[in-house]
Amino acid sequence: MNAITPNTPSLPAPVGLLAELTHRCPLRCPYCSNPLELDRRSGELDTATWQRVLTEAAGLGVLHVHLSGGEPTARNDIVEITQTCARLGLYSNLITSGVGGALAKLDALYDAGLDHVQLSVQGVDAANAEKIGGLKNAQPQKFAFAERVTQLGLPLTLNSVIHRGNIHEVEGFIDLAVKLGAKRLEVAHTQYYGWAYVNRAALMPDKAQVDQSIRIVEAARERLKGQLVIDLVVPDYYAKYPKACAGGWGRKLMNVTPAGKVLPCHAAETIKHLEFWYVSDHSLADIWANSPAFTAYRGTDWMKEPCRSCDRREKDWGGCRCQALALAGDAAATDPACSLSPLHSKVRELAKEEAAETPPDYVYRTIGSNVDRAAPPPLKEDAPL
Amino acid sequence: MTAPFPTPKTDESQRLLSPEELEAALRDIGARRYHNLHPFHRLLHDGKLNKDQIRAWALNRYYYQAMIPVKDAAVLARMEDASLRRVWRQRIVDHDGDAPGDGGIERWLKLAEGVGFRRDYVESTQGILSATRFSVDAYVHFVKERSLLEAIASSLTEMFSPTIISERVAGMLKNYDFITKDTLAYFDKRLTQAPRDAEFAIDYVKQHATTPELQRQAMAALTFKCNVLWTQLDALYFSYVAPGMTPPDAWVPGTGLVAEVAQAAGTGTVRSADVPRLPRGVRLRHDEVRGQHVLLAPERTFDLDANAVAVLSLVDGQRSVRDIAVKLAETFAADPDVIEADVLAMLNDLATKRVLER
Numbered sequence: 001m002n003a004i005t006p007n008t009p010s011l012p013a014p015v016g017l018l019a020e021l022t023h024r025c026p027l028r029c030p031y032c033s034n035p036l037e038l039d040r041r042s043g044e045l046d047t048a049t050w051q052r053v054l055t056e057a058a059g060l061g062v063l064h065v066h067l068s069g070g071e072p073t074a075r076n077d078i079v080e081i082t083q084t085c086a087r088l089g090l091y092s093n094l095i096t097s098g099v100g101g102a103l104a105k106l107d108a109l110y111d112a113g114l115d116h117v118q119l120s121v122q123g124v125d126a127a128n129a130e131k132i133g134g135l136k137n138a139q140p141q142k143f144a145f146a147e148r149v150t151q152l153g154l155p156l157t158l159n160s161v162i163h164r165g166n167i168h169e170v171e172g173f174i175d176l177a178v179k180l181g182a183k184r185l186e187v188a189h190t191q192y193y194g195w196a197y198v199n200r201a202a203l204m205p206d207k208a209q210v211d212q213s214i215r216i217v218e219a220a221r222e223r224l225k226g227q228l229v230i231d232l233v234v235p236d237y238y239a240k241y242p243k244a245c246a247g248g249w250g251r252k253l254m255n256v257t258p259a260g261k262v263l264p265c266h267a268a269e270t271i272k273h274l275e276f277w278y279v280s281d282h283s284l285a286d287i288w289a290n291s292p293a294f295t296a297y298r299g300t301d302w303m304k305e306p307c308r309s310c311d312r313r314e315k316d317w318g319g320c321r322c323q324a325l326a327l328a329g330d331a332a333a334t335d336p337a338c339s340l341s342p343l344h345s346k347v348r349e350l351a352k353e354e355a356a357e358t359p360p361d362y363v364y365r366t367i368g369s370n371v372d373r374a375a376p377p378p379l380k381e382d383a384p385l
Numbered sequence: 386m387t388a389p390f391p392t393p394k395t396d397e398s399q400r401l402l403s404p405e406e407l408e409a410a411l412r413d414i415g416a417r418r419y420h421n422l423h424p425f426h427r428l429l430h431d432g433k434l435n436k437d438q439i440r441a442w443a444l445n446r447y448y449y450q451a452m453i454p455v456k457d458a459a460v461l462a463r464m465e466d467a468s469l470r471r472v473w474r475q476r477i478v479d480h481d482g483d484a485p486g487d488g489g490i491e492r493w494l495k496l497a498e499g500v501g502f503r504r505d506y507v508e509s510t511q512g513i514l515s516a517t518r519f520s521v522d523a524y525v526h527f528v529k530e531r532s533l534l535e536a537i538a539s540s541l542t543e544m545f546s547p548t549i550i551s552e553r554v555a556g557m558l559k560n561y562d563f564i565t566k567d568t569l570a571y572f573d574k575r576l577t578q579a580p581r582d583a584e585f586a587i588d589y590v591k592q593h594a595t596t597p598e599l600q601r602q603a604m605a606a607l608t609f610k611c612n613v614l615w616t617q618l619d620a621l622y623f624s625y626v627a628p629g630m631t632p633p634d635a636w637v638p639g640t641g642l643v644a645e646v647a648q649a650a651g652t653g654t655v656r657s658a659d660v661p662r663l664p665r666g667v668r669l670r671h672d673e674v675r676g677q678h679v680l681l682a683p684e685r686t687f688d689l690d691a692n693a694v695a696v697l698s699l700v701d702g703q704r705s706v707r708d709i710a711v712k713l714a715e716t717f718a719a720d721p722d723v724i725e726a727d728v729l730a731m732l733n734d735l736a737t738k739r740v741l742e743r
Contacts, residue, residue, distance in 0.1 A: 061674030155666035
């Protein structure tokens with residue numbers, strides 16, 4: 001029905017597949033990127049289906065597979081799935097909390113041909129880290145896991161999500177990465193979608209803290225050049241221009257949920273009017289080219305002003321659609337994180353105000369329970385704050 | 386008071402020495418106990434220490450240097466005579482400098498940086514041996530608790546230091562290619578400061594040690610100070626020479642260093658003779674869908690041009706950079722030196738990004 005096939009100039013092939021193998025996770029981080037309504041184990045794709053999806057992904061041009069979750073090692077078939085990646089030449093990246101059964105499966109994953117490990121660390125101080133992650137005794141498990149990763153000779157990346165509860169530990173995260181023998185460190189300021197949007201007031205740091213954290217990272221990059229690569233994701237609300245979400249909608253990334261729903265990014269389900277296709281009904285190539293969710297905001301045709309005539313439109317692709325919906329009430333609006341958005345000053349003020357208040361308690365992520373705090377409403381241009 | 390230090394046991398010790406005899410007795414203590422006689426210092430002077438042993442020495446000795454003004458301030462605080470204080474305060478000025486970037490502590494930091502340390506790491510003193518800390522702290526406590534005469538006498542090791550310092554400069558410059566004249570700037574200054582300080586102190590001791598008991602105390606104080614220095618070298622030898630028992634939390638080679646040095650020690654800075662390799666988690670792959678070669682690495686993909694593919698295809702963990710350049714020079718009928726420069730630039734870029742090792 002549609003003449004567009006993957007990897008034509010108008011439709012480049014996807015580079016990465018985010019395989020959310022399960023939503024189950026021993027941690028309960030209040031900024032989790034999983035949706036508020038988590039998939040249950042009974043609804044998860046089986047091994048054979050994942051293997052088919054991976055085979056289709058390789059054929060489509062995917063190079064990197066991010067084995068994620070939830071906690072991907074909670075799947076009994078994680079080793080088999082990793083083997084499949086290796087057999088297909090796909091670069092496998094395990095995105096893990098390092099707790100629970102992760103360590104027990106690590107050697108088998110290495111033997112299966114795992115390429116890289118990204119380990120999350122919630123904090124440097126164990127008590128703080130375990131408060132954020134909502135799991136006691138997590139920190140020593142993570143350190144033991146990291147030690148085994150480097151012992152095996154696997155490249156290790158530490159991922160630290162930064163917010164007001166740990167922004168004072170940025171220097172510590174850098175030292176920790178060096179100490180644990182990581183080659184990469186992600187200092188990723190929280191992006192406020194999903195659980196993080198609900199918890200925004202508890203997580204939002206103030207501008208001075210953010211600026212300080214950026215200075216620390218820049219100094220460390222210089223100091224540790226050749227020893228540790230540090231990737232910095234600056235917080236949207238304080239940025240001048242938005243991020244090209246997932247490298248541009250439907251341009252680089254596919255995200256398959258535990259139940260097999262295929263999303264252009266992990267938060268896309270918050271845009272309620274989008275129609276998502278499932279791997280059980282369509283091939284990955286068909287979904288990439290033709291699924292209404294992927295075509296909705298691909299390219300620039302859907303853009304409104306100021307994006308439409310902006311010379312950055314093919315750089316940041318209008319920013320994040322989910323954030324546009326959450327903050328502006330319109331998924332096709334300019335991401336209010338952009339300084340060119342009419343709502344941008346409101347976003348700044350909002351961040352400033354929330355950061356100045358006493359933080360509320362975290363709403364921890366859980367499967368199958370109601371979120372007892374309403375997500376913040378969208379901003380209006382004339383709305384008093 | 387019970388003397389915790391060895392004292393002469395002969396009848397001689399009961400006799401009041403003339404000032405000249407006292408000075409000779411004090412110099413004799415140095416001749417037998419000063420730390421230039423320590424095996425670690427012999428290794429240091431003879432160019433027999435490796436770079437990491439030199440680093441351990443510079444790092445630990447920093448704590449001693451850093452605490453000297455604290456010690457001198459404690460001595461100063463006990464001096465009731467302004468004319469004494471005017472002289473003694475110069476020691477603090479010499480060590481702390483009159484402004485940031487000046488003074489003896491700063492020069493020691495330059496030495497530590499010169500051998501590769503990060504300044505903040507050295508200043509933190511987190512990597513020093515406990516024995517270093519205990520010895521140095523004991524010295525500070527000593528000058529606070531003992532008489533002013535003993536405090537001043539304990540500084541008399543300076544009488545012995547000029548010799549050893551010139552020996553150290555010469556010895557090190559001769560034997561360690563990584564020690565430069567700049568790095569050793571500290572010692573140039575101490576050569577003139579130390580004799581001046583020592584002259585005042587020995588005069589004071591000769592003048593104030595007016596009884597056999599006071600003379601004995603002065604000698605014991607100097608012996609104590611020699612032990613402060615000696616013990617620090619014992620600990621360095623034990624941890625970093627033989628048997629190599631490094632206590633938990635003490636500095637281990639490869640840590641606390643500035644990036645370029647850490648690079649040279651591990652990955653990074655690829656040179657002609659090095660054998661580069663792609664570590665686990667970095668793979669060269671042909672991408673059929675896009676019809677090109679790519680280098681797959683943690684969280685990123687490098688699109689490769691034909692030249693990069695030609696180089697990386699030869700990176701096999703067996704060939705040196707030179708081998709690769711020669712091989713490419715044959716293939717492309719080009720000058721191997723020109724090719725090698727390009728290959729090194731490319732491999733170093735990848736090493737900086739942590740996707741290539743050697």
